[in-house]
Every structure is written in C-alpha cells, then in structure tokens.
Amino acid sequence: MDAASLERDLSIDEAWLFSSLEELARINRQPDGSCRRVALTDADRSGRDLLVSWMRELDLEVRVDQIGNILGTHQGRCAAKPIMIGSHIDTVSTGGSLDGAYGVIAGLEVIRTLKRHGVTPRCPLVVASFTNEEGVRFQPDMMGSLVYAGGLDLRTALHSEDRDGTVLGDELKRIGYAGECRCGALVPQAYIELHIEQGPILSREGIPLGAVENLQGISWQQITIHGEANHAGTTPMSARKDAAQAAAKVISFAQELALRMGASQLATVGSVHLDPGLINVVPRKAVLALDLRNPLEAHLQEAESRLVDFLEALSVKDGVLIEKKQLARYPPVTFDPEIVRTIEMSAGTLGKPIRRMTSGAGHDAQMMARICPAAMIFVPSVEGVSHNPAEHTEPEHLTLGANVLLRSVLALSEQGRGQ
Ligand code: HGY
Ligand code: MN
Ligand code: MN
Numbered sequence: 101m102d103a104a105s106l107e108r109d110l111s112i113d114e115a116w117l118f119s120s121l122e123e124l125a126r127i128n129r130q131p132d133g134s135c136r137r138v139a140l141t142d143a144d145r146s147g148r149d150l151l152v153s154w155m156r157e158l159d160l161e162v163r164v165d166q167i168g169n170i171l172g173t174h175q176g177r178c179a180a181k182p183i184m185i186g187s188h189i190d191t192v193s194t195g196g197s198l199d200g201a202y203g204v205i206a207g208l209e210v211i212r213t214l215k216r217h218g219v220t221p222r223c224p225l226v227v228a229s230f231t232n233e234e235g236v237r238f239q240p241d242m243m244g245s246l247v248y249a250g251g252l253d254l255r256t257a258l259h260s261e262d263r264d265g266t267v268l269g270d271e272l273k274r275i276g277y278a279g280e281c282r283c284g285a286l287v288p289q290a291y292i293e294l295h296i297e298q299g300p301i302l303s304r305e306g307i308p309l310g311a312v313e314n315l316q317g318i319s320w321q322q323i324t325i326h327g328e329a330n331h332a333g334t335t336p337m338s339a340r341k342d343a344a345q346a347a348a349k350v351i352s353f354a355q356e357l358a359l360r361m362g363a364s365q366l367a368t369v370g371s372v373h374l375d376p377g378l379i380n381v382v383p384r385k386a387v388l389a390l391d392l393r394n395p396l397e398a399h400l401q402e403a404e405s406r407l408v409d410f411l412e413a414l415s416v417k418d419g420v421l422i423e424k425k426q427l428a429r430y431p432p433v434t435f436d437p438e439i440v441r442t443i444e445m446s447a448g449t450l451g452k453p454i455r456r457m458t459s460g461a462g463h464d465a466q467m468m469a470r471i472c473p474a475a476m477i478f479v480p481s482v483e484g485v486s487h488n489p490a491e492h493t494e495p496e497h498l499t500l501g502a503n504v505l506l507r508s509v510l511a512l513s514e515q516g517r518g519q
Pocket of ligand 1: 233234235241242460461462463
C-alpha cells in the first residue's frame with residue numbers, strides 16, 4: 101500500500117484516546133477536578149506506571165533514561181533514525197486532563213492505529229514522555245527534555261531541590277524511575293508534538309488546528325527580599341524594613357512593565373512566600389517567582405534589564421536587600437519549516453483549516469529543536485483556559501489533532517529525512 105493510500109484509509113480510535121485520557125486523569129484527581137501529578141510525586145509515579153503498561157501492551161521497547169524520561173520504541177521497515185512523538189504527563193497542581201497527556205497518549209494511539217491496520221512505518225517511531233516539563237516543583241521547566249537535548253547537565257538536574265530541600269535524584273530513585281539509559285542517546289530524525297493551545301487564538305478564530313512555527317522566549321527568576329522582622333504593634337511605619345511591602349511593589353512593577361512594553365510582553369508573579377508569615381510580625385523575608393515572556397529576544401532582555409534597575413532602586417528606597425536567581429532562561433525558538441509544511445499538508449488531506457502560530461507556553465519541542473528538526477500541532481482550548489481543571493478541548497478537535505499527528509508522522513516517515 102503506498103503512502104498516499106495509507107493516509108486515505110487510516111484514522112485513530114477516538115474511543116481509546118478518550119478512555120485513556122480519562123484513566124490517566126483519574127489518578128490523584130482533586131475534589132475540584134484538578135489533575136495533580138506534580139513531577140516525581142507518588143501520583144506522577146502512578147501515571148508513569150500506567151503509561152509504561154500501555155507501552156508494554158503495544159510491545160514497544162521501553163527505556164527509561166537517567167533523568168527519568170520514558171521512551172517507547174516501535175520498529176520500522178528500515179533501521180533509519182526514528183521519528184519521535186513526545187510530550188509530558190506531569191502536571192501543575194491545578195492541572196487539566198489534556199496538558200501534555202494528550203500528546204503522549206495520541207502518540208501511542210498513532211502506533212496502535214498502524215498496528216491495527218498492519219502498517220509498518222518506514223522508520224522507527226518513538227513515543228517520549230519527558231520528566232518534569234512543568235517545572236513547578238523542581239526548576240527549570242522542560243527539565244527532562246533539556247537534559248535530553250544537552251542543555252542542562254545531568255548532575256545539576258539530579259541535584260536540584262524543591263522548596264522543602266528534597267533532592268530530585270532521590271525522588272527519581274524513590275519512585276523507581278532512575279533509569280540507566282544515557283540521556284539523549286537516541287537522536288531522532290524529527291520530533292513532533294501534539295498539544296492543546298492553552299491560549300485563546302484558535303478557539304476565538306474558530307480554527308480547529310494550529311501549525312506551530314515558533315515559541316516565545318521564557319525567563320523565570322526567583323526574587324528574594326530580605327527585610328527585618330519586627331512587632332506589628334510597636335514599629336512605626338517609617339522604621340520598618342517590610343519585605344512584604346517591597347514584594348507588593350515588585351508585583352505591581354511587573355504588571356506595569358508588561359503593560360508599558362505592550363505588544364507581546366508578559367509578566368506573571370505566580371508565587372509569593374512570606375517569612376515568618378504571621379499576622380503580628382513585619383515580614384523579614386519574601387520570596388517571589390517571576391515569569392517573563394516575549395517572542396522577541398531583544399524585548400525579553402529589555403524587560404529583564406528594566407527589572408534589574410527597578411530592584412536596585414527599590415532596595416535603596418525600602419532599605420531591604422534583594423537577591424535574584426535565574427531559574428530558567430530560554431530564548432525564542434523557531435521550528436522546522438519543512439515539518440510545519442508537512443503538518444499543514446496533513447491537515448489539508450483531511451480538508452480542515454489550519455493556521456500558523458506562535459506558542460505562548462513552553463514545551464518539550466523547544467528543547468528537542470536543539471538537536472533535531474521539530475514542530476508542533478495545536479488544537480483549540482475552549483476559552484483558552486489551561487493550568488486549570490476547566491481546561492477543555494472539544495472531542496472532535498482531539499480526534500482531528502490525533503489524525504493530523506498520524507498523517508504527519510506517516511508523511512515524515514516516508515520522506516525519509518533521517519537516512
Ligand atoms: O511554563 C510553561 O509554559 C509550561 O507549561 N511548562
Ligand atoms: Mn504542556
Ligand atoms: Mn503546562
């Protein structure tokens with residue numbers, strides 16, 4: 101059967117796709133419906149165990165590497181370099197059921213569909229689930245794929261600590277996913293990731309598919325403000341070194357900075373911790389996490405430099421000591437134009453509209469683009485909501501995205517870029 105007729109006849113089994121998404125989402129589901137499989141927790145282990153069981157049912161060759169990335173390989177007709185279909189199954193603590201999981205499970209369904217129809221792809225296919233994509237417990241985010249792509253050395257990653265001082269390498273061992281395989285040993289000829297958009301563009305425009313051609317720059321910083329603990333009832337306002345007041349000014353500055361820079365500048369302070377955090381004690385310490393993003397590297401650097409100037413002035417004005425630590429820093433990434441075109445053509449064979457777009461969220465694809473041609477497929481997020489249990493994509497769009505993934509993978513496989 102030639103490639104063209106292959107594409108005409110194959111389509112994924114949406115029932116398995118939906119039931120598997122639901123089965124994974126049930127793990128540690130919270131009362132508000134959130135999926136909570138934060139990296140390297142027991143819930144993450146349960147999700148990993150379920151994924152590995154699905155891979156074994158498909159007779160994939162399952163490997164776990166030294167940072168806990170899980171790779172399932174399906175052999176092709178030739179011993180060419182594989183095509184990798186990846187994403188992640190860890191979640192933020194208020195996660196939806198689709199972020200990451202959709203791309204991994206759809207990757208398995210692509211292989212299930214080929215097996216169901218007795219079709220062997222020209223080259224091997226690898227489904228990858230990367231460790232700690234969200235980065236909410238251990239930074240940086242996209243950690244597993246960053247180590248895989250050689251952007252972070254393994255030892256540094258294994259020694260990273262969460263807020264409680266728990267060490268990542270110990271957690272990897274504890275959950276049984278401290279693998280033996282060298283990270284990045286398998287360099288694919290191409291990497292493709294199917295993901296929900298997590299933003300409002302496709303949904304607002306009524307377009308069911310996105311061919312993601314680039315991804316914006318990300319700068320994560322931890323800002324620690326050292327003030328002076330004192331009595332709330334006896335310390336005059338003029339005599340305070342109030343870390344919380346200084347933190348509030350940083351939070352307002354971040355919002356004003358993004359609004360003043362306009363265009364695509366984004367700024368978020370998603371986490372603030374006060375010490376000692378007691379009602380009648382002027383806070384001696386505040387720790388904030390600041391997320392800055394911009395599709396243009398020069399503008400992201402401008403935002404970072406304005407922040408430095410602001411913190412210097414604030415430190416003098418408020419009499420507090422301010423420290424800054426870079427938690428993650430990724431320049432904007434441009435994906436492979438040929439894979440983007442392949443994705444568009446696959447959508448065309450299904451007669452569905454598709455639009456090129458930038459990813460606002462970070463993804464493992466931006467790390468894999470360091471070592472091989474990579475691109476992404478987006479499907480709409482209803483109301484653009486994500487990192488929230490209300491995250492939703494219409495079933496028909498989930499099915500469509502998986503079918504575009506299937507056709508894109510087949511087309512890439514037949515193109516034989518990776519001899
Ligand atoms: O932060 C991000 O954009 C991704 O969800 N880790
Ligand atoms: Mn994701
Ligand atoms: Mn996410």
